[in-house]
Amino acid sequence: MPGLKGRVVGQHWYTPYAFMLPGLLCYAAMFAWPAVIAIQLAFSDYDIVHPVRFSGLDNFIELGHDPRVWIALRNSLLFVVMFLPLTVVLPLFLAMLVNLKLRAIQAFRMLYYLPVITSMVAVAVAWRYVFNREGVVNWMLGLFGAGPIDFLLDRHWALPTVVLLEAWKSAGLFMMIYLAGLQAVPSEQVEAATIDGANAWQRLRHVVVPALRPTFAVTLVLSMLEAMRAFESVYVLTRGGPLDSTLTLGYYIWSKAFEDYDMGYASAVGLLLWAIMIVLAGFNLLVTRRRDV
């Protein structure tokens, strides 16, 4: 590691801490302290009006008897199940497409990346025009003799539509991750396979995919965590409705905390979500580690 040497002129024992002081203060105030409060609140019945009062495991017992938590948990898991193929598999094909050596390919990368940098609110507004009962998607369905569907008002279609929006918005990001991975695949390997008579599919299956294993690990974790905490898209598109069909854990926490002011209970649900995310990330790490051996 360059720069890692003994004490040097102009350095005191406190020099590194002095540098980090603003960062540490911000960390303490905006991350560590809130994290401690979150845990404390989960064991309280805090409602903003009355002072924080310790209530032991009450919130967690309530959790077990609350049917809406189970609905939210189910919806969040469904979200993950629908989201993964759209963000772990499809963007690989996007990346292969924009990895071609063609003129103006950079412009296409940029266009595919555009939804990533725009705000969820703006994107949700745009989607309302597309998925409206009389919008473009329903017109296309009509050409095939199907629909029209009230995508956001139908309890069977609302969740898939929200998932699709999230996947569409982040596809460009996952594409860029894969592109970085693809560009690190040694081109000699691909060429060698071509000379050996492997077709495009065989090259993908036997050369590219194995080489991308670390990239898959990254996208899988990112995608799962993103799906588990889906909230902003739900907030701007459906507010958890219709009939709780898009009630995700993230939205449930929000509605308990900022609509019902049941901060203690909301924090307990927050801890549950947090625990699930840590387990998912840990499990993922374990699986990918084992495969590498």
Place this chain on the structure above:
Amino acid sequence: MRRRIALYVLLIAVAALFIGPFLILLSSATKPAGQDVFGFPPDLIPRPPVATWFREAWTTIPYARFVLNSLIYVGITIPVYLIVSALTAYPLARIAFCGRGVFFMLFLSIMFLPGELMLIPRFLVMSQLGLTDTFASVILPAILSSLGIFLLRQAFSQIPDEVVEAARVDGANEFAIFWRICIPIVAPTLAVLAILGFVSVWNSFIWPLVVLTSQSKFPIALGIAYLSGVSGTDVRGLAAGTVISLVPVVLVFLLLQKRILNSMGGAVKG
């Protein structure tokens, strides 16, 4: 040749999927009052394109105020974010001290404290500090990110020792080395972080929604949500307002796309 044309057709078809919704938004925002926004078959070309809805969006709600607020949030947050991140990353890369690895892990742990889960406790911290409904409350949580510290630590550690040693021999203290020598060298990384920071602050929605109560402090994304609330029926005005909110990020992106796309790849490759 035929293969190449087929590939371009495919590339353009996929591009239509990604920018189509934005084009439909733009078409709705520029259609004259007499032309339907919805309907079968879709009538997407405005005849003739008009600017009235942009003017209307600008006047129905204090739109200029929201844009100004967002510019203030970006203008204060980004410089502070860059300075704090650089100061924090520097010793993690270039000074040997006890517990360096622990501090690095500490800052990386920010990644595992997603903003959504911090909404409630952070809101309470802000009320304890008496900062709810202030500009500071929006800015403070945005001045530290694990990505910033991670990327800058990498950039700092790649600076060759000889460059720094020369200054040390001349008697420069650590801060002078940091400020006058290392900061200019990591400028490209700072630029990338500034762009990503700009995008995320400009788009921030949920946290301002929680912590702000007075409309006069709303950033633009909250303004759009507000617009879609007050003018539920005026689909053209809402589309126009949304288009306005997209302009700055799209401009920044167009100007700096190469740098952004390369950095995204680089950041992930780590």
